[in-house]
Amino acid sequence: MFQLNDIPDLKGKTVMVTGATAGLGKASCTEFARKGAHVIVLGRNAEKCAQVIEEIKQKTGSELVEFYLQDLDDLESVRAFCKSFLARANTRLDILMLNAGFTRGSYALTKQGIESSFGVNYVAHFYMVYLLESLILACKTRIVSVSAGMINPERVNDTLEEMNNKATFDGLVAYGRSKAANIIFAKAMARKYADAGVISSVIEPGAVATDGPANLDIKVDLSFHGVVAFWCRYALPYFGASISDGIRPQMFAAVSPHVVNGVAYSHNCKKWNKANNFSTIELEEQLWTHTLELLAEKHMLKQ
Numbered sequence: 001m002f003q004l005n006d007i008p009d010l011k012g013k014t015v016m017v018t019g020a021t022a023g024l025g026k027a028s029c030t031e032f033a034r035k036g037a038h039v040i041v042l043g044r045n046a047e048k049c050a051q052v053i054e055e056i057k058q059k060t061g062s063e064l065v066e067f068y069l070q071d072l073d074d075l076e077s078v079r080a081f082c083k084s085f086l087a088r089a090n091t092r093l094d095i096l097m098l099n100a101g102f103t104r105g106s107y108a109l110t111k112q113g114i115e116s117s118f119g120v121n122y123v124a125h126f127y128m129v130y131l132l133e134s135l136i137l138a139c140k141t142r143i144v145s146v147s148a149g150m151i152n153p154e155r156v157n158d159t160l161e162e163m164n165n166k167a168t169f170d171g172l173v174a175y176g177r178s179k180a181a182n183i184i185f186a187k188a189m190a191r192k193y194a195d196a197g198v199i200s201s202v203i204e205p206g207a208v209a210t211d212g213p214a215n216l217d218i219k220v221d222l223s224f225h226g227v228v229a230f231w232c233r234y235a236l237p238y239f240g241a242s243i244s245d246g247i248r249p250q251m252f253a254a255v256s257p258h259v260v261n262g263v264a265y266s267h268n269c270k271k272w273n274k275a276n277n278f279s280t281i282e283l284e285e286q287l288w289t290h291t292l293e294l295l296a297e298k299h300m301l302k303q
Contacts, residue, residue, distance in 0.1 A: 002252040002269045004244065010037035010255070014092050018042045018072065018125065019100025021052045024146065024205060027247045028097060028254075033062040037095075042081070044071040072100055072124035074111035075300050082131035093135050095254050097144045098125040101179070105171035112298045115163040117171070121178035126185055126291050127300065140197035144253040145186040147202050147264070152176030153278045156184060157286050160294060181287060183264055183275045188284035190262030199261045203249040204272050 015032045019025040021043040033039045033056050041056075043049040049067035056065050068085065071077040085091065101121040110119035129136065129143070136143070155177040163174070186202035193200065252269045253259055264275035295301050 002248055002256060004031055004248065004251060007031060007035050007251060007255050010035040012036075013094040014038045014040065015095040015097070015254075016040040016042065016093055017097040017099055018070070018128070020067075021045070021048045023243060024247050024250065025097070025099040026052055026056075027243045028099065028250060029065070030056050030059055031247065031251055032095075032254075033057075033060040033065050036062065036064070038064040039066075040085075041065065041067040042070045042100075043067060044069060044073070044077070072120045073116065075124065075127055075295075075298065076111065078124050078127050079131060079300065082128060086132070086135060091135060092139050093132065093141045094139060095142050095144070096129075096132075096136065097146070097250060097254060098128070098182070099144075099146045099250065100125070101146060101148070101182075103171070103175050107166050107169045107171075109164065112300070113164070114160065114294070114298075115169075115174055117174040117178040118163055118181065121175075122181040122185065123291060123294065125182070127295065129189065130292075130295070131302070136198060137193060137196040140199075142254060142259075143186070143189060143198065143200040144250050145182045145200070145202040146250055147182040147186075147204050147275065148175075148179040149204050150176050151180040151183065151275070153180040153184070153283075156181045156283070157290055160297070180278075184279050184284050184287050186264070187262050187279045188288050191281070191284065194261055199259060201253045201259050201261065202264045202275065203253050204264070204266050204275065205246045205249055 010032060015037045017025050017029050017040070020029050020041040029039050029041055039056070041049055041053055043052070046069055049069065053065045053067050057063060068081050069077070070081040104117060108116040110116050112119070114123055125145070150172065152173055155173060158177065183202050186200050189198065189200035249265050249267055249269050253265055264272040266272035292301070
């Protein structure tokens with residue numbers, strides 16, 4: 001089984017991680033820095049980003065760690081970051097880890113009026129890749145998407161009106177829809193970018209003791225949702241895998257020569273059959289088209 005000491009030397013590589021100021025993202029950045037990569041930490045809070053990169057530098061001895069501000073809740077922020085990053089001299093991108101994601105039980109919309117789980121966990125990452133596409137193709141970037149075991153693929157092509165309907169909103173359904181979209185998107189990228197040498201895979205980290213699930217704002221009771229909330233809030237911190245174990249599948253996907261383009265991997269770094277079996281080319285094309293139409297509706301397409 002892949003272990004963190006299997007990570008090769010990464011000197012000369014540039015790595016970018018979303019959701020990098022806590023949990024799996026922060027731990028991944030630390031391991032990348034430890035192996036000599038130039039690490040770009042992405043987050044929405046400047047003070048927290050600065051604190052995290054100093055902590056990573058102290059732990060690893062690497063000075064090749066920097067941060068950019070990017071709020072995935074706001075596509076304008078994503079666009080501003082991508083424009084700034086592409087304007088750098090000698091810009092390259094060897095590994096892109098689409099790690100950011102959150103669980104929310106309550107109803108909320110992004111700045112552009114998109115149901116927040118779908119908007120943050122999926123649409124913002126799609127938009128990043130869309131804007132950085134020329135660089136990704138030129139650098140043959142390896143792309144790692146982080147999904148989750150709780151997926152809801154039959155809802156990924158819901159219309160914006162259906163997703164945004166507060167009367168029928170279900171936080172767990174919304175989360176599962178966004179995480180299924182991550183899988184379909186990863187497989188679509190694998191197919192569309194294969195000729196350029198890009199490798200795109202998607203992973204499921206398993207039950208990991210991070211702060212994200214513990215902050216799920218659903219009332220604990222005897223309903224299904226209440227039991228899930230109890231598990232996330234009270235059991236997961238004690239019974240979940242450690243963060244150092246939790247990052248193994250995404251680090252495997254980022255650096256291992258054994259990763260197969262377009263394949264989903266589970267927490268044990270073996271093929272994740274559930275995710276590998278439901279996606280089809282038709283579903284991938286539908287979601288890709290649907291997302292571009294959504295971006296057009298929000299006036300976010302490239303000029």
